[in-house]
Amino acid sequence: MKHSDWKTVEILRLFAVLHWITLCRAAISASPNCITKLPTGEDIRFPINHYSDEKHEVTFRRRSPIRLKIMAWKSDRPERPYVTHPYYRHRVQFHKDGFFELQNVQLYDGGMYEIQTDYLGKQLRNKDRDPFDLWAFEPVSRPVVVITGNCSSNFKLNCSTARGTNVTHRWEKQSAHGVSTYTFNGAVLQLGNTSEQEPHTYTCIVENPVSKETSDPVTAELCDGERARGPRSHWIAVLILAIALVILVPAIVLGIWRSERIGKSKQSRGGIQGTEEQRNFLRGGETEPHCGDAGAGPPIPV
Template identity: 25%
Template sequence: MTCYRCSSGRFLLAVLMSLHVGQRVIGTGWKMVNGHWLNWFLLLSVMYKGVMAPIRIEVGQREIHFIPGRNFTLPAHFTLDPTDISSGQKDTIYSGTWSIENGKKEIVECLKDKNNWKDSMKERRGNCKLESSSISFTLTSLIPEDAGDYDLELVSEAGEKETTLFGVKLYESVSKPNIQKNVEKIEEGINFTLMCQVEKGTNPQFTWEKLVNNGTPSILVKDTILTLTHINSTDCGSYKCVVKNEMSQEKALFNLSADDYPWCQKQNKDLPIFVTIGLIVGLLALICIIAGIWKFCRRSNNERDLNAVDSVEQEEMEPLRDAVRSAGQLVSNEGPSEDHNMTATRALQ
């Protein structure tokens, strides 16, 4: 870096730090005591890049994974000491050059008014934008060959330069997971863990599930490790590790069954008891319902029979009542006599 770019404050800070380090170096005679002089060298480098460098680049994410066919953008923000103490003029960023393969192959020189493309293939799929405090590089319809290390070099009007690096990698599908347990022999009452691992895959997400009796999975934990404490027969069953990312999904099973672990049979022995009790209760309830319906139907039939008998008797007695009424009228009209009495008696009979 040329000295004329140093501001007075930055220059004073550099001098003070140099004197302080010099004093420490002279005091120790350049002896590397617990790596002190190396630590100071690294600290000076960081202070120079972060405080005294005229151009400072800020990057949110240096490693980016992409999926073929999609787009990605490499963004960066920068700050610049605007004063050139030699001329008193404000300095600005003139250009930003993006390159690949450790700076050997230039892609585009990004300018404020236009872009000078070096790679015509990426020009058809790319866009570069330079603003007062930020710069971005975008590629569309990505292909696997776009993976690599991308360099950004910023150049100011005064000729100052600063570079930074981005890692662009291909987004990998997840591989078939592998389940490992932390104990060789699983016995009732112990604590043990299951670990789910994959050999490859970008940003894998892990989920542990347990398959219940109806086959519906029950989510236990979203992590690579599943811990079971004081295990007993209720913990027996099938456990599934599901691994997925934006490109694919894979799974693996771990069975904790009576075939391999005899203490799981307790669960199978206890199950018929509850089933039997449930069946008995259900049968009794069904019997009560049937008995109630039968009783209700029988009562209704009896009431209908009684009503029918009453109706028949009423119909049979009606002529007799008419005869009695007729005999009564005769008696009232002619007076009582033996013939009349005999007629009434016969009618009643």
């Protein structure tokens, strides 16, 4: 081609791009030689870059992971495409404004696509090929946080989402004043037995290239330093007191009972001993002489 012809082609290319932007600025459109990331359920448009007024044929095909011709259209038969793959019959539309539209994109629609334009002039047959790389993702749902364990051992926050592909998890820690202090990666956050001076809230954030959701904030008051250990100390003291009462009360009752029994036994033995002494004393008085009877003996000779 001459230099003037190339200049004309570039001008037509610029007008085509501007026209496409005007038509499709409110719709999701793929860009040639670029990766387009799209949530499932959306529609996407593949622009046709036509740079000549001569007769031409446009073919929309898939290149990977499988190769097949989706749709083909000729400029001399503009009423409708002359080729439509049965699998895409109700999902792909051709618009005379200059694009193919793939509707209700699903995960399996991800892959490489191509639009080929063949110019059917009398002298030269030229081709334009525009590749498109489509990545489809299922949007994430709102995450749910489950608390497991306790502050003295494995206190964990588990974050999960019911829906979404290529999901990443991260945690955001905020102070009571709403100031974000730290960010942690991963679905599970292990707090353990922390020692903090003020309560903090933890929020789980899940996202993928096409969506982002945030959980309700969780306040970990049970693991805030002395506030966490205080309730545990209180319950431990109550438990120790209860055990002491269970042990001491029966011991005290048993001691009192034994003391009373020993006292009664001593009193019983003391009474028996006094009676025996009295009996011995009386028996001794009948057999042994009294000191007052000394003059009553035989007379002393003179």
